[in-house]
Amino acid sequence: MDPHMYKLPDGKYADGSWELNIYVTNLELEKQIRVTGDLHIGGVMLKLVESLDLKEQRDWSDHAIWWSEKNQWLKRTGSTLDQCHVQADAKLQFTPMHKTLRVQMPDMQLVDIRVDFSSNVFSSVIELSKEVGIRHPEELSFLKKPNARALNVKQRSNGRKKKDRDRDSMASSNSNEAASTGSLDGIPPHTPTRRPSPGFNRSVNSTPGHNGNTTLFSIHSSGSNFSDSFENLNMSLLNSPQTPSKEAREGLIKPNNYREKAWINSGWLDSSKSLMEQGIQENDTLMLRFKYFAFYDLDPKQDGVRINQIYEQAKWGLLNEEIDCTEEEMIMFAALQMQVNLQAQMPQPDPDAPTEGQDDIDKALTNLQDSLEGTSITTGQSDITSVPELCDNLRFFRPKKLTLKGYKRGYFVFRDTHLTQYKAQEDNHGAPVQTLNLNGCEVSHEVSIPNDRYGIKLLIKAPEGPMELWLRCESEEQYAKWMAACRLASKNKTMADSSYQAEVQGIQAFLGMQRSKKTSNPSINTENVDIQVEDYVSPRFLKKHKPKQVAARILDAHTSVKNMKLMEAKYNYIKAWQALPEYGVTYFVVKFRNSSKKEELIGIAYNRLIKMDINSGDSQKMWRYSTMKTWHVNWEVKEVLVQMEDENIQFSCSSADCKVVHEFIGGYIFLSMRSLDANQTLNKEMFHKLTGGWV
Structure with missing residues (x-):
């Protein structure tokens, strides 16, 4: 008998080797391979592939080893099993790094796309944004859909009869029981009948969604019609459907107060960890949203999809009452939305062929960029000898x-x-x-x-x-x-x-769009115009007025914006959204150290931190980033520490992980460092340094 084959009681052989179990997910096959502690990860994968002895040759380049018990990827191929602390009882998986993820875009459309589950979320979002044609991916991130039952809020019924809601609720309950545990509340789970291929190939196919009414695109397998299909996806994201799927609309969760608005922000994923490390499984659904309200370098020639998705996120935030506005402002937003819908059905000028008025749109977007960022390119003084x-x-x-x-x-x-x-x-x-x-x-x-x-x-x-x-x-x-x-x-x-005169003119235009014409034009007949008012105003306003009254006011306000082109209408919508008092503030429930133990509200904006009343949302104190010296996380007590010029702030967060709060602050600092004069290559290392939470 070969002494090297003698197995000791601890499971090791006389030569120091031992058997390692690895599950190959694509083949649904578990293999045992003989290894030693000094075998590196690359050697483990090579030995595993050689042991499979498949008839057809496969490309395993996109595969890596996932250790589920430790919740980590073993991607450092030069590290040995001993260095990774892998022993004989470890249960490893050999699985593709790119997997299918269902993504709900800001415009509520669902896209099936292959994403790297082994890279950190920041890199995965960069990769996804490149696929769908969105520049400056550093402004976006993945958000988990909040659970309505956990939040204890009612989902929108959109006026459906109770028996219909009960039937859909039961169907949803049955489908959730059959779906994987990774499915998120409010968005239907997706279980494909065929496992996607392991390679990172792609194609785009328009497919019927759940119940046949979801606009859905898939990006995961190669095909000869890729160019045409991908163009269809781009066009769909450039001009979104006026009415989203029923599932998407009914999956909206309306927050009723600031505490619930803060709770929703607990769903932001950690940008420094991978999807798998955060419990996201293949075919799960995540929401892609603009996380940082500091939109940079908006260019109508390059950013058609990006501008449209910003507009759509603004629109749904207003319709879902995530951000508050007055009744006059709501009617103004509805009128602009109507103009966008009408213009989207008409031919638009080629953005690459400048026309009369195109320079005005470029200038308007530049002004919008300046106001949203809070920091603009130096413009100089109009007359340095006079002080207005x-x-x-x-x-x-x-x-x-x-x-x-x-x-x-x-x-x-x-x-x-x-x-x-x-x-x-x-x-x-x-x-x-x-x-x-x-x-x-x-x-x-x-x-x-x-x-x-x-x-x-x-x-x-x-x-x-x-x-x-x-x-x-x-x-x-x-x-x-x-x-x-x-x-x-x-x-x-x-x-x-x-920029002063442009600011004055912008405010005057904003007021002008809200001013009712009080017209008695007989050509405007609300009886002959079909306006689904629930698609244009939030539920709060529908409770106060009859649908016909709301429709008449929208048509009346539309006369002020009826001459706007598509891009101009979207720009004005975004500009008006940006002017709202609650714009760009992300809320968290916190407890400040050395103060009362009661919970308070903190808002994080692109240029400041705001201490707010948790019930009314009124500002109580603020700290500008320009006076901030340093910030980090005390991981032992789970507190965020911010050192200002004149005081230190320490608080714990009860509505989200403290890492989420820190990442918002560091993310805004990172975005403020962007400049048109600088190299536009995204500095991933700097982003993680500023958002990581370490001193």
């Missing part, structure tokens, strides 16, 4: 607890980034009542055109603590000038900046 001023009598109010006093009148002077208040105009050469620096302040609006109310709300950072000041203007023209000045001052810009 605004001088007006305004009504003002300082909100305080237990106060019943209303607005008072005062004389205000706006110069540089400073707002100075006097008791009256004749006192403007004397001592002012107060002078406030608006650099870094929080600016929001309170506008009601039917009631002639044009308000500006300022939350100003002061040594004694944040203070609120509300200003009330007398006219649209006055409001546009002062609001533009406040917005620029919050970014440390003055009215001498060349």
Whole structure:
């Protein structure tokens, strides 16, 4: 007997070798191979493939070893089994790294696409974005669909009869029981009848979705019609279906308060870990969403899909009440959406062939980019010898607890980034009542055109603590000038900046789109126009008004935007979305150290952190990233630590993992470093350094 074949009680042979069990997922076959601890991972895979003895030759280049018990990939082929701590009791899988993932795009369409399950999520999103034609993938990430039962909120029924809802609910329950455990609530599971091929080949085929009404594309196997099919996918993402699938619409979960809005953000995946490491299995469904609201280098010639998906995410956020707006604003958004739908059915000019007015769209998108980023390319001063001023009598109010006093009148002077208040105009050469620096302040609006109310709300950072000041203007023209000045001052810009006039004009256009024409044009007959109002306004407004009334108001408001082209209408929709007070703020429920134990709300925006009231959402304090020195995670106590110039902030997060909070802060810092003058190669190493959570 060969002594090398003698098996010891510990399972090893006399020569130190032992048997390792590996399951080959494509073949649904378990193999045992003889290994030693000094055999490297590459040698293990080679030995396994040689032992399969298949009749036909296969390409195993996309395969790697997955260790499910340790929840990790063994991708370092030069490392030995001993270095990886793999012993005889380990259960390993030899499986493709690229697997099919069902992705719900921002426009609610479902796409089956092969994604690298072994790379970190950041790399997987980059790969996916390249496939579907979206530039700057660093702005997006994967989000798990929130579970309605866990959130304890009602899903939208869209007016269906109770018996229909009960029938669909039962069917959904049965399908969920039969589906894999990785399926997510609210989005139907997908179990293909045929296992995809292991190689990373692709084709796009339009296929019927669940119940025959889902727009669905698949990208996973080669075919001669790839170019035509891929163009179909691109066109579908460029101009989305006006009505999404029933499953997608009914899978929407409407948050009822800020706590529920914060809970939804617990679903963001960790960008530094792979899909498999986070429990995502083949054929599971994830949502692809714009995670960071700092859209960069928007170009209508290159970013048709990207701009449309931003527009669609904005639209569904409003319809699902994830972001709040006034009734007049909701009707304005509905009118713009109608114009987008009408223009999408008409031939559009070739973006590569400049036409009259195309430069205006390019300029508008550049202005949009500047306002969304908060940092723009230096534009210079219009006249360095003169310092513009605004001088007006305004009504003002300082909100305080237990106060019943209303607005008072005062004389205000706006110069540089400073707002100075006097008791009256004749006192403007004397001592002012107060002078406030608006650099870094929080600016929001309170506008009601039917009631002639044009308000500006300022939350100003002061040594004694944040203070609120509300200003009330007398006219649209006055409001546009002062609001533009406040917005620029919050970014440390003055009215001498060349973007000031564009900001004023943008605010005036925003108000103009909300203004009702009050027309009695007999050609507008709401009886003959079929508007499904639930596709245009959120449920909150449908509860207040009858559908015919809402339809009439949408048609009325549409007269203000009916001459806009497709890209212009989408741009104005995004611009109006960006002007909303809640725009671009991601919420988390936290507990601050060295304060009361009650839960509080923190909002993370592209340029600041905001401490907020968890019930009302009112801002209480804010910290600008420009004054931040460092930030990291204390992993022992699960706290985020942020060191500012004048104070340190420490808090734990109860609505999500603290890594998610840290990643938002680091992600925005990373995005703020982008520049048109710099090399546009995406620096993955820098992203992970800023978002990793380590000092």
